[in-house]
Amino acid sequence: MKLITSKVQIETKNYKLVISQFIKLFRTLLAKGKNDSFETKGKTFLTEQLMYFIRSDQPIEMILPGFPCKSPNTNSKVFGYLPDRGEEIALTNLDNFCKQVHKFYPPGCKLVIFSDGTTFSDLIGVDEETQEKYNTTLKNITKVSHIYWESLDSFFSSSNGYDALREELMSQYCSVTKQQVELQIQNDEQIRQTYQGLKNFLFQDNPWTDSNFPQAKKTRLKQSGEFAKIMIQRNDALTKLLSEKFPHHIRLSVHCHNNAGPKFAVHVLPNDYRCITPWHNVVVKTSNNQEILMKKEEAEKLPNTTLVKCHQQPWYFLQSSEDIWGKCELEIIKPPRTGIRITYQGNDNQTKPSCSCLNSETLQNLCLEYGFVVLRGFNIESKEHLVEFSSELGKPVTWDFGPVHTIRPKKTPDGYIASREAVPLHWDLSMPPSYLEASGCYEDFTPQFFILYCHIAPASGEGQTTVVDGRKVLENAGSAKVEAWKQVVIDYFTKFTYYGGKQRSYPLIMQHPITGEDILRYQEASNSNLQTFELDSKSLPQEDFQQLVAELQASAYDDSCLICHDWQQGDLLLIENHYMLHGRTSASDLTDDRELWRVQLLPHSLPQKSVSDFSKNLDYKEVA
Ligand SMILES: [Fe+2]
Known part of the structure; x- marks a missing residue:
């Protein structure tokens, strides 16, 4: 009883x-x-x-x-x-x-x-x-x-x-x-x-x-x-x-x-x-990133407002603080929320506006929402200008060669990055050299954003930057599978190229350092003659691990998750590095001049060693 x-x-x-x-x-x-x-x-x-x-x-x-x-x-x-x-x-x-x-x-x-x-x-x-x-x-x-x-x-x-x-x-x-x-x-x-x-x-x-x-x-x-x-x-x-x-x-x-x-x-x-x-009503995303409803005729009267399209139809109004937004066309690339393209709609005879005209907070919010932002029709004058613009969005990571990495095929490449070969999916700074490792914690050295600027475009349809929306991969997998993936840790090995990094292990599912959401941390293997990239795991029997890798490959390259960005000269890509994975498709000899400039960005609030600090400890043997 x-x-x-x-x-x-x-x-x-x-x-x-x-x-x-x-x-x-x-x-x-x-x-x-x-x-x-x-x-x-x-x-x-x-x-x-x-x-x-x-x-x-x-x-x-x-x-x-x-x-x-x-x-x-x-x-x-x-x-x-x-x-x-x-x-x-x-x-x-x-x-x-x-x-x-x-x-x-x-x-x-x-x-x-x-x-x-x-x-x-x-x-x-x-x-x-x-x-x-x-x-x-x-x-x-x-x-x-x-x-x-x-x-x-x-x-x-x-x-x-x-x-x-x-x-x-x-x-x-x-x-x-x-x-x-x-x-x-x-x-x-x-x-x-x-x-x-x-x-x-x-x-x-x-x-x-x-x-x-x-x-x-x-x-x-x-x-x-x-x-x-x-x-x-x-x-x-x-x-x-x-x-x-x-x-x-x-x-x-x-x-x-x-x-x-x-x-x-x-x-x-x-x-x-x-x-x-x-x-x-229609949705207006206000300059403080709140989405509210109002009648279309009221929204049209708001200052500094631009129309965002999706599926080629009007989707919502975005409000910012500068009138330049009113001269841009915004289009979601892969609905519902993978990639957004901002195209300046100016007259061809006019000079292109500087990308610094765009409010950095709005750009960051768009990048967090859509994973990456394409800026088209804006001007970057020089590498210094790119660093200046990037610095509004975060603190540039300073490599031993400086904050700008010039990516173009070399005659005798020391790895796939500087070649015309495909680059496997990865996230940036996954294998940091010791001088960029900071405390060694993922969130301390991993850039939140990085920017790629197209100085010289590759031939059409090749040398594309591949971007995978890890959020969509997780959504497609479903919560039960994601929970199982949380038990998996993957070890990554590669020869030391310009990364200068050591072997590293990452859980397959980590948490976004700012939003706390689950994020997919998967990097693709490569058996390139220039540089292999190998994966292993102690979390699973070998056969199960190989099966998992095959599944992850298929999921990442699923059409619902992948965008291959075809570069045009002058394009800027701002990518959220925690949500997204990226890589590159291979190119022919038509693309020998492809040249991208890249700047990686840590959040402003995180401490980072200065060049003079780390140069003392630099191990040149590890850096190609
Ligand atoms: Fe990269």
């Missing part, structure tokens, strides 16, 4: 802990208004709901109606009919919430998004094809693992089209007549406000086509009012459908509520705490 009592006490304690952790996390998602009742009422309501799942050790389930289709108002509200950065961040944010729950509650958390476009699309003037395109793109916009999709056709037959689906919904679930809605608008302040909001919204979104556009504003307002009443009825039916089909799910909403329950208002963007949706 005593034993049973103690078990119950322990379990109750665990319930309480899970509930308090969930509520703490849930507060970060809640959008709170003036008269918020979450702490006084909603918390109790939510606790009851949580107990249902936790008692039976089931995943906590939530449901959010939303993500219907883009507003048709592409003039002043949104970029177009397809999802963009707003939807991408919102889904990532909601999925991350569920991931966090999994950390303290192993059964985890699932979110059903009920894509409710069909319920209202005819009223806002969006046709079925447009809505379907939005939905299909939405489901592929970013990889999520805890989000599930439902819509009206999950419960009713869609073979007779969207009108039939809506009729089914209304006939089975709507309990208010139009007359009752009209009475509520007259007598209930909250309903009147909802009605007025919907009416204004419909009027602004202009659901009319050219052929049925009512000329008189009065007629359009009246029509908007009629549609708003139908929307209230349909919303009533939808709420009842969801309560019946998802009776235990925690009900989230993108609309304002007092959070007393059962509906909880959430903000879908992590840094924009309002009830505001990506399908009625």
Whole structure:
């Protein structure tokens, strides 16, 4: 008997802990208004709901109606009919919430998004094809693992089209007549406000086509009012459908509520705490690196703002502190977040602007987000200028030959770097000479960024710099595999070239020194006659290790992770060295003049020995 009592006490304690952790996390998602009742009422309501799942050790389930289709108002509200950065961040944010729950509650958390476009699309003037395109793109916009999709056709037959689906919904679930809605608008302040909001919204979104556009504003307002009443009825039916089909799910909403329950208002963007949706707005990344939503026409009026494109379509606005950004075109190279190209769009007759015109903080933020940045159409006058520009982004690593490494094929190369051969994947300064080793800790000597400047371009299609997004490799591998990889340490051997380094061992998965994220630290073997690069591991039996290496090779060279940068004269590449791996494709004798200048950058705050300090200890035998 005593034993049973103690078990119950322990379990109750665990319930309480899970509930308090969930509520703490849930507060970060809640959008709170003036008269918020979450702490006084909603918390109790939510606790009851949580107990249902936790008692039976089931995943906590939530449901959010939303993500219907883009507003048709592409003039002043949104970029177009397809999802963009707003939807991408919102889904990532909601999925991350569920991931966090999994950390303290192993059964985890699932979110059903009920894509409710069909319920209202005819009223806002969006046709079925447009809505379907939005939905299909939405489901592929970013990889999520805890989000599930439902819509009206999950419960009713869609073979007779969207009108039939809506009729089914209304006939089975709507309990208010139009007359009752009209009475509520007259007598209930909250309903009147909802009605007025919907009416204004419909009027602004202009659901009319050219052929049925009512000329008189009065007629359009009246029509908007009629549609708003139908929307209230349909919303009533939808709420009842969801309560019946998802009776235990925690009900989230993108609309304002007092959070007393059962509906909880959430903000879908992590840094924009309002009830505001990506399908009625565009994203602006502000100069302090916060992403917020606003109407497109407002964003267009902001100073020093430039448009970022993805998949050849407008994706979001980026704001910085200099007007030069307004003259640049920004394009994400491999969506969702590998590489971004900044191209100066000046007139050919004008002199190229100096790359120093670009704000270094914005460049660093872009590099952290996208792993690498290509700058095209900017001017670098000399190696000294490159060092000056680089110094804004970090503290240049000073080799015995200086901060700039000139990389070009030699007649008699002493290793693959100074040849026309391919360079295997690696990260910079993985094999440091003793004078650059600092304390010997990875974060003390490993550059966070490095810059490559193309002084003379190779022939097209060869001598490309290969960049692998280690974050994508880890994402593709999945968390279970990454956990297993954390047990692996790889030993690397190479003859001493200009690196001057010694044999080194690195865990396959390390932590980013600044963000703390898992990072992939894998270097590719080479059996070049000029210089071999060998891998071994004591963590695994030889056969298993070879299998792992084959798997890592295939993963790194997967099309979703790899970009081969085709150089143009004057290109600058800024690469984040912890997230990314890089190498080079081979070249023919057409590329004998390829010349890149490289500067590696440590964070400014880390101490580094000066040239005069290390020259005393320099072992020249180790440096080719
Ligand atoms: Fe390198």
